[in-house]
Amino acid sequence: xxxxxxxxxxxxxxxxxxxxxxxxxxxxxxxxxxxxxxxxxxxxxxxxxxxxxxxxxxxxxxxxxxxxxxxxxxxxxxxxxxxxxxxxxxxxxxxxxxxxxxxxxxxxxxxxxxxxxxxxxxxxxxxxxxxxxxxxxxxxxxxxxxxxxxxxxxxxxxxxxxxxxxxxxxxxxxxxxxxxxxxxxxxxxxxxxxxxxxxxxxxxxxxxxxxxxxxxxxxxxxxxxxxxxxxxxxxxxxxxxxxxxxxxx
Numbered sequence: 001x002x003x004x005x006x007x008x009x010x011x012x013x014x015x016x017x018x019x020x021x022x023x024x025x026x027x028x029x030x031x032x033x034x035x036x037x038x039x040x041x042x043x044x045x046x047x048x049x050x051x052x053x054x055x056x057x058x059x060x061x062x063x064x065x066x067x068x069x070x071x072x073x074x075x076x077x078x079x080x081x082x083x084x085x086x087x088x089x090x091x092x093x094x095x096x097x098x099x100x101x102x103x104x105x106x107x108x109x110x111x112x113x114x115x116x117x118x119x120x121x122x123x124x125x126x127x128x129x130x131x132x133x134x135x136x137x138x139x140x141x142x143x144x145x146x147x148x149x150x151x152x153x154x155x156x157x158x159x160x161x162x163x164x165x166x167x168x169x170x171x172x173x174x175x176x177x178x179x180x181x182x183x184x185x186x187x188x189x190x191x192x193x194x195x196x197x198x199x200x201x202x203x204x205x206x207x208x209x210x211x212x213x214x215x216x217x218x219x220x221x222x223x224x225x226x227x228x229x230x231x232x233x234x235x236x237x238x239x240x241x242x243x244x245x246x247x248x249x
Contacts, residue, residue: 037082071111164214
């Protein structure tokens with residue numbers, strides 16, 4: 001899923017005041033939140049991708065609290081200016097792209113009741129869906145349903161994160177649909193399964209095992225490799241102490 005980036009952030013006083021780890025974590029959050037700006041914090045996961053340690057990640061997240069709202073009792077945050085930076089403000093309930101955003105916000109109003117007021121949409125935009133302003137970046141020709149566009153976006157997040165060779169998003173998505181009659185059930189799990197496989201491959205490689213190169217994405221999909229490689233993790237022995245072992249359970 002492609003996203004806008006504002007080059008003016010580098011001259012913004014708040015952004016300039018951040019430390020390098022804080023800037024990196026902020027960019028990571030903006031790149032990995034969903035289309036409405038929600039993200040569930042996982043410091044270990046962020047550290048894995050950024051190369052920071054978990055203490056640095058946790059410290060950065062605390063320092064960035066001006067830019068997001070946290071939901072009490074959960075790890076979810078909402079990035080306050082994300083929609084504005086993505087040219088999706090003000091929300092318009094007749095815009096296909098905005099319908100997906102509004103639906104996500106509606107689903108989290110119990111955690112973030114202040115969002116309608118922040119967005120200036122307290123006049124019934126969310127419950128029931130009312131009328132907003134702005135054109136946003138929806139499909140003006142209406143050739144794709146919201147469901148199809150959302151599926152394409154979800155698949156594109158997985159596709160971009162896939163380490164092997166891949167084609168364009170629509171080509172790969174059509175192949176995925178044609179090879180899997182239950183693709184709607186599989187789609188939400190593709191990226192988590194890929195992440196699990198990456199962790200297993202890293203563990204096997206660190207213990208001296210052979211790890212083959214990633215197949216191209218079309219082959220990986222055609223062979224349903226997520227079902228072959230993800231399952232009960234095998235025990236991996238280490239050389240640290242006699243009889244010691246490390247499992248991924």
